[in-house]
Amino acid sequence: MPEGHSIHRLARQFQDVFAGQVLDVSSPQGRFTAGAALLDGRKLQEATAHGKQLFLRFDRGVILHVHLGLYGAWNFGGDESFRGASSIGAPRRIGERETFSQDAEQDAGSLTGSYAGPPEPVGAVRVRLVSRNGWADLRGATTCAAITEAEAATVLARLGPDPLHNLSGDRDEFIRRIRRRKTAVGLLLMDQSVVAGIGNIYRAEVLFRQAVDPWTTGGALDDETAGLLWDDTVAAMNDGVRDGRIVTTPPAWWNGGDAGALDGEAHFVYKRQGQPCRRCGEAVAMAEIGARKLYWCPGCQD
DNA sequence: ATATTATGCAAAT
């Protein structure tokens, strides 16, 4: 159940541990057998992310396109070199499942510099990637397909700018796409064609941090406010990539000021309906909008 | 121990 920061971390990990290597690709579950056969035995050239979409580019122009959806997850395991790469092996974070499974940690802990091979697949493993140094299992993804470069371009074409790329022109493009619409900004931030990578937590938290009423229409925002929304999203999501979890409150709001100890203090409004706003004390509100729960403080965001 | 929920999206209806 990742937002964009998790997918960018995953792309980094795939780049670190698999890029440049020939991979064995299989579908133990059996639902991706044909796609796996297309990818099997090819070299992974590059791993990239845009928003919540992950692209693994193999040689001869075949791309593994994955979207985890609500509860998809990758699990990894392997030898020392594999384990030490990027954020793999980092402490398991709430809300991220891109780290080692418990079994894999036990396996890896018993290794002495060598890699004994992947474990028997447990559960519905849609795709398994195996290199000389380690393995990755995908479960529960909403999208998992072997596609061409042209098809990948089509996927990218329907996405808005990604705050984690923040390319030149992205900020202006975001402002344009927001202000063009008469929809509530609380909905627009979740619209991947407006901005790619924001999910329900960043949506609620960034709107709170910028004191923007989620029910304001995009067209009613001025350039400055829309620009500040983009800037704060860039900052918040980059923190998420660094930390491997979404923490939108500053240390001053944590009991003891220790990130490792924070529990229920990581967010201003997300999942805090009925509780007093950390800033003004008014009860945090919640409404279902577009089949998702929107959280905001009626006192601070008006 | 069992039930509910959810950091989404696409396909089916």
Added chain:
DNA sequence: TTTGCCTAATATT
């Protein structure tokens, strides 16, 4: 507009 995904954390019995 509804369903599938078929996980894993959290809530409830």
